[in-house]
Amino acid sequence: MSTPTITKIGSKAIARYVRMSPHKVRRVLDQLRGRTYREALIILRFMPYRACEPITKVLRSAAANSEHNQGINPADLVVYEAYADQGPSLKRFRPRAQGRAYQIRKPTCHITISVAEAKSEE
Structure with missing residues (x-):
């Protein structure tokens, strides 16, 4: 596989407040960084993680x-560029024995992906 050289920075897109842990999203984003657009789409289609959508x-x-x-x-x-930052956590409470309540944190994340134009060296 030849390494593409970046000739021009393209655009970026951000999804904010995605109801998913940033740790789980980063596991997928690490596979995409540096790949071509088409390769990244193929990888995402066949990965078994919920973060792919x-x-x-x-x-x-x-x-x-x-x-x-x-x-x-x-x-x-x-x-x-591809990274996931931590967003605000939704705080919920679960009833427990003897009138107690345990806090449950439901994490969110912000997903940022930047693409650039590249020429492959072949």
Whole structure:
């Protein structure tokens, strides 16, 4: 596999307040960084994780942004940056024995993907 050289920074897309742990999302994003747009879509289609669905939406949005705003062909795109930051946790309470209550934290995350135009060296 030849390494593509980035010629022009494309666009980025952000999904905010995704109801998923950022730790679980990062496990998928680590597989995409540096891949071409098409490779990333194929990887996401066959990975068995729930995080693949929102990541696919963000990746397609970033590609659409670069195509619409800068006229870059999606076939020439590479995943330049991909990261997940922690969002606010939803706090819920579970009743326990003898009138007590335990706190349950439901994490959220912000998914950011940047794509760039690349020329492959062959």
